[in-house]
Amino acid sequence: MSQTTSNAAQGLGQATTLASGFQFPSIHNFPPFYTLQPTASTWKNQSDLWGTVIMRYYRHHRLYQLDLDDSTTNDQLFNNQRISRALKPETIQAIVEEMVKKGDAEWDATSRKRRAIIFWRKPEDWAAMISSWVFESGLNNSILTFYEIAHGENSEDQEFYNIHPTVLQKTMDVLVKRGVATTFQGANFEEMGVKFFNAGA
Amino acid sequence: MDRWDPIELTSTFRPVLEPQEAIQTTQDQVGLYDGRVKAEDYPNGTVYLTNYRILYIDAKDPARKSIGLALRLINGIQHYGGFMSSSPKITLDLYPRSANFDPQSSTDFISSHGGGGGAGLDPSVMAALTLKTEPSWVCTVCYNSNQGELTKCTVCGVRKPQGSMETPTTPAADPFHFVESIPSTTVNDAPGMTNEQPGIACPACTFHNDPFMIHCEICGTQLQDQDSMAFMLHRQQQHQRSISQLPSTLSQTSTSLSTTPTASDATAGKLTASGKFMAGMSNFYGGSKPTPEDANSVKLSFRAGGSGSFQTLLKSAMGNKAWENKPKARPVETARNQSSSTTIESGSPSPSIQVGGISGIMRTVESNKKVADETLSEAFRDLQGLMDKAAEMVALAETISNRLSKSSNVNNEETATFKTYLLSMGIAAPVTKDTAGAVFHKELARELVEFILPIVEREGGTMSLMDIYCVFNRARGVELISPKDLHTACELFEALNLPLRMRKFDSGLLVIQTLARYSDDEVSTAITSRIQNLPPGAGLTAVELASAIQISVALAQEQLLMTEARGLICRDESVEGLRFFDNLFTHWEI
Numbered sequence: 001m002s003q004t005t006s007n008a009a010q011g012l013g014q015a016t017t018l019a020s021g022f023q024f025p026s027i028h029n030f031p032p033f034y035t036l037q038p039t040a041s042t043w044k045n046q047s048d049l050w051g052t053v054i055m056r057y058y059r060h061h062r063l064y065q066l067d068l069d070d071s072t073t074n075d076q077l078f079n080n081q082r083i084s085r086a087l088k089p090e091t092i093q094a095i096v097e098e099m100v101k102k103g104d105a106e107w108d109a110t111s112r113k114r115r116a117i118i119f120w121r122k123p124e125d126w127a128a129m130i131s132s133w134v135f136e137s138g139l140n141n142s143i144l145t146f147y148e149i150a151h152g153e154n155s156e157d158q159e160f161y162n163i164h165p166t167v168l169q170k171t172m173d174v175l176v177k178r179g180v181a182t183t184f185q186g187a188n189f190e191e192m193g194v195k196f197f198n199a200g201a
Numbered sequence: 202m203d204r205w206d207p208i209e210l211t212s213t214f215r216p217v218l219e220p221q222e223a224i225q226t227t228q229d230q231v232g233l234y235d236g237r238v239k240a241e242d243y244p245n246g247t248v249y250l251t252n253y254r255i256l257y258i259d260a261k262d263p264a265r266k267s268i269g270l271a272l273r274l275i276n277g278i279q280h281y282g283g284f285m286s287s288s289p290k291i292t293l294d295l296y297p298r299s300a301n302f303d304p305q306s307s308t309d310f311i312s313s314h315g316g317g318g319g320a321g322l323d324p325s326v327m328a329a330l331t332l333k334t335e336p337s338w339v340c341t342v343c344y345n346s347n348q349g350e351l352t353k354c355t356v357c358g359v360r361k362p363q364g365s366m367e368t369p370t371t372p373a374a375d376p377f378h379f380v381e382s383i384p385s386t387t388v389n390d391a392p393g394m395t396n397e398q399p400g401i402a403c404p405a406c407t408f409h410n411d412p413f414m415i416h417c418e419i420c421g422t423q424l425q426d427q428d429s430m431a432f433m434l435h436r437q438q439q440h441q442r443s444i445s446q447l448p449s450t451l452s453q454t455s456t457s458l459s460t461t462p463t464a465s466d467a468t469a470g471k472l473t474a475s476g477k478f479m480a481g482m483s484n485f486y487g488g489s490k491p492t493p494e495d496a497n498s499v500k501l502s503f504r505a506g507g508s509g510s511f512q513t514l515l516k517s518a519m520g521n522k523a524w525e526n527k528p529k530a531r532p533v534e535t536a537r538n539q540s541s542s543t544t545i546e547s548g549s550p551s552p553s554i555q556v557g558g559i560s561g562i563m564r565t566v567e568s569n570k571k572v573a574d575e576t577l578s579e580a581f582r583d584l585q586g587l588m589d590k591a592a593e594m595v596a597l598a599e600t601i602s603n604r605l606s607k608s609s610n611v612n613n614e615e616t617a618t619f620k621t622y623l624l625s626m627g628i629a630a631p632v633t634k635d636t637a638g639a640v641f642h643k644e645l646a647r648e649l650v651e652f653i654l655p656i657v658e659r660e661g662g663t664m665s666l667m668d669i670y671c672v673f674n675r676a677r678g679v680e681l682i683s684p685k686d687l688h689t690a691c692e693l694f695e696a697l698n699l700p701l702r703m704r705k706f707d708s709g710l711l712v713i714q715t716l717a718r719y720s721d722d723e724v725s726t727a728i729t730s731r732i733q734n735l736p737p738g739a740g741l742t743a744v745e746l747a748s749a750i751q752i753s754v755a756l757a758q759e760q761l762l763m764t765e766a767r768g769l770i771c772r773d774e775s776v777e778g779l780r781f782f783d784n785l786f787t788h789w790e791i
Contacts, residue, residue, distance in 0.1 A: 012738070025791040031740065031773035032782045041768040045786035052791055085775065 018076055022060040025053060034085035036094060047098040050087075053077070054095070055104060059120040064164030066105070068092060068114045106166070117166050126160060126171040131180055131196060133158055140196040146172075147190035165189050204295055204499070205268035208256055213647035213699055214263040216249055216256045220596075221523075225250045225514045227637040227644060228507040233257060234290070234500030242266055247640055248501060250514055252523035255293075255501075270499065272515075273524050280512050289508035291515070295497045338362070343562070358561050360413070410558075418558025507639060573597060631680040643697060645682065646690040650699045652676060657701065657715055665753045666691065666703070666711040706759045725764040732770055733783050740773055740780030 012026040027033055027049055037043040057077050058064070067073065068089045079086040087095075096116045099105035103122075108115040121129075130149060134140055137154055149155055150163050160168075172194055175181040184193035209217040218224070227250070233243035242259075243266060249256040252272075259266035276294045283289035337346050340354035341362050347354055352361050400409035401424050403417035410418050417424055503511065576593060637644040649669075656672060657664050666687065674681050691703040691713060700716050731749070732741050747757035761781050764770050768787065773780045 027785065027789055027791065030782070030785055031775065031780070032771040032785075035772050035774040037771050037786070039766055039768050039771070042765075042771050042784055042786055045784075045789070046771070049786060049789060049791065085773075 016080075016082065020061060022057060024057075025049075028053065028080060029083055031083055031085050034080070034087050034091075036088075036091045044098075047095050050095045051099045051102065051104055054099070055118060055120040058118045062162065064117055064167055065108075066092075066096060066116045066118055108166075117164060119167065119170075121159075123167065123170040123174045126163070126167065127174040127178070127180075129158075130160055130171060131175060133160075134196045143184065143193040143195045145186065145190060146192045146194070149194070150190075204274055205257070205270050208254075208258075208267050208269040210258065210263060210267055211647075211651055213650050213697075214258060214267075215644065215647045215651070216251075216258065216267070216269070218251060219253060222251045222253050224632070224636045225252060225518055226507075226511055226635075227640050228503060228505070228511055229260070229640045229643075230503075230505035231257070232288075232502040232504060234502060236498055237500075243268070245504070248511075250511060250518060252518050252521060255515070271524070272519055273522075275519060278512065278515060278519075280508065283503075283508075288502045288504045289506065290503065291501045291508055291512050293499045293501070295499065297497055356562060356565065357558065359558075414558065416558065416560060418560070421558075421560030505639065631677040633680050642686065642689045642693055645686060646693040646697055646699060649673060649687075649690055650694070650701055653713070654700060654715070657713060661750075661752065662715045663712050663752070663756060665756050666713060667755065668753050669713055706763075708759060708762065710755050710759050712756060712759070721763055721767075724760050725767050725769055728760060728764045729769040729783070732781060740782045742778055742780050 012029040015024050015026045016028060017023045033046065033049070037046050054066070054077065057074075058066075063073070078092060093113060096105050096107070097113075099118070100107060100116065103119070105116045105118050107113050108117065133155065134144070139154075144152075146165070146168055150161065150165070150168055155161050160171075163171075169189075172181065172183055175194075175196075176183055179197075181194050181196045184195070186192040211217055227247060229247045230245060231248040232245055233240040243257055245261070246257050246259040246263075246266070249258070254269045254271050256269040257267065270293070274295050276296045278294070279292040281290040281292065337349050338351075338361055339346050340357060340359055342359040343354060343357045345354055345356040347361070353359065354361075401412060401414065402409055403420065403422055403424060405422040406417060406420045408417055408419045410424055414424055416422065501508075501511075576597060632641065632644040632648045634641050653664075653669055653673060657669075660668075670684060670687050673687065688703075688711070691701075691711075693699075694701050694703060701713050702716060704712050704714055706712065728741075728746070731746070735741060741761070743754050743758035743761055746752075746761060747754040750757070752760075761770070765772060765781065769784055770781045771784045771786060773782055
């Protein structure tokens with residue numbers, strides 16, 4: 001970074017570290033970061049940066065759902081008390097909209113753009129992770145319920161433990177498409193089953 | 202058409218007016234007829250009626266085809282209302298050519314016609330006419346350039362050097378050579394005034410003064426004994442008598458000349474004389490109207506109407522005969538002449554005011570200051586007074602500003618600021634709806650450009666329309682214009698090919714820019730580097746930018762938004778307002 005721009009960068013100060021151990025990038029202390037930039041090119045850069053920060057935050061805290069009407073979950077993410085700046089809900093919505101365009105998020109179809117799922121890991125990555133876990137644990141050729149994958153005893157130490165149903169569904173869709181697994185309808189979402197084939201590994 | 206003279210135009214093709222000349226009305230789309238025939242060169246233009254002249258400024262080629270006709274050359278006017286496709290016309294009957302004398306060629310006229318004396322002219326009038334013919338001379342002491350007819354320097358009172366004395370055209374009739382001859386004979390008769398005693402030593406400072414001095418040139422101490430004082434007074438009286446002997450027709454002229462005449466006085470005298478002369482000429486022609494021959498008439502064809510009001514104003518302008526008592530341009534000099542003439546009239550025995558030397562110069566400067574003070578206080582006494590004295594005040598402001606620029610030790614900022622105040626003080630004869638009529642907005646646009654161009658350039662090439670409205674209206678004094686008129690006038694800049702343009706920013710802000718204004722690139726680069734060099738963590742608001750680079754807040758805001766739109770800076774909206782920061786988003790890596 002050049003000498004001239006370092007002035008502004010210096011002003012951002014030390015990056016904030018949360019009690020959870022999450023460290024915000026120092027741009028999080030940049031006041032214009034909380035204003036929707038009207039200039040298209042600037043907005044693109046800004047929304048990209050926000051997308052990255054949101055995904056890092058969600059990944060660190062194993063969060064999946066972003067709810068515009070629930071201000072407590074993401075209070076530390078979108079509200080910077082140190083510089084007295086906070087993102088307005090409509091700005092968050094605009095940022096999520098940009099993330100949806102890039103495939104990093106998806107609106108909950110029933111929420112009218114008030115709730116979204118953040119894909120801090122792509123479904124393809126989840127698919128690889130889940131299938132390798134299945135084969136490692138010798139669970140292939142048997143039927144697993146979605147509940148067992150997301151909340152089962154065997155998966156407690158896995159990253160996809162407590163995975164959001166929508167993300168899990170997306171992941172399974174990927175596996176089915178690849179021909180690695182097949183799904184079975186159940187009474188509800190958690191009772192839906194999946195069977196991994198040998199060849200899929 | 203040969204009675205018309207080319208006229209001087211401003212850069213925006215408006216006529217340059219003489220001092221005290223004021224536009225009465227303006228009408229566009231007027232064509233000229235020479236006698237009964239259309240004047241090919243002057244088919245369509247704008248006609249200005251002033252209290253002295255009728256001016257024609259061609260619409261297509263104003264630089265070359267702009268001419269003026271002095272009102273005093275007009276003998277009578279006839280109005281033709283127009284019929285079918287024929288436009289209304291005003292016919293101006295001019296005085297026959299022999300009467301059409303031009304001040305510059307008055308000598309020629311006198312020598313060719315005056316000798317005959319058949320015109321029944323008063324010889325004194327002719328004498329007065331010759332005054333102008335003497336060349337100016339330079340004072341040997343203070344190097345002031347004086348009018349030829351003056352015998353003493355107007356500034357220091359030193360006599361005109363004998364070597365530069367010109368042979369007068371009509372020596373017998375010249376009152377000043379008559380006066381001149383008195384002292385030269387008296388000097389020889391007076392005892393103690395011979396060439397053997399070249400100077401009088403001042404009793405106070407021992408400086409050798411000229412024998413004619415009454416007060417020491419250096420210290421102002423009284424020099425001469427009672428005898429020589431008596432001689433001086435005698436000389437003065439003789440001088441006065443010689444003037445009072447002149448015929449009464451010339452009294453006004455002689456009074457002004459006997460005191461401390463200036464260029465404008467001489468002009469006034471000359472014009473007075475010409476007025477009388479005109480009267481004399483019409484008497485000579487038995488008062489009968491000359492037949493409107495082709496050569497002696499000019500027609501104005503009003504294709505866009507307006508002939509009726511033009512005729513009314515033309516009649517009143519001719520009735521007023523403003524050219525006969527053309528006042529002096531400089532208020533200071535006018536007043537000084539008045540004050541010094543009162544001194545003479547009251548017979549006050551203090552001739553030292555007239556013949557001063559260095560102390561005299563200082564007195565003159567002091568009295569000038571005093572008169573300027575009086576003009577100022579009078580002008581500000583009430584609004585009417587200010588309006589009456591508008592022209593004088595502008596002239597005074599210009600004088601002061603010129604004096605400031607001439608002084609060597611005034612480089613400080615204060616003086617510069619004072620100067621700009623003075624210069625933006627006034628427009629002497631603002632364009633009004635009354636005087637400009639149908640072409641009001643065009644005229645207003647031209648006047649605006651003349652006035653505002655240097656100011657806009659000083660402000661960096663861009664000024665908001667609001668600021669211009671304020672500055673312009675302040676300069677116009679009481680002849681205020683509405684924002685709508687200003688806007689309409691600014692919209693005409695492009696059509697009139699004037700060197701300013703109105704620009705509307707996306708936000709709706711209107712600004713006036715010079716054609717060679719700063720480009721957006723330069724502005725945005727300057728703003729970006731300003732923001733980058735701010736202390737860490739600080740942003741820039743429009744108010745801060747405006748005060749830092751001396752522009753209006755609206756314009757600063759506009760420039761910031763323009764820079765933002767180029768992606769160079771970014772904004773922070775909060776309860777504290779809108780601040781702009783360096784665009785860290787562009788290259789930020791996380």
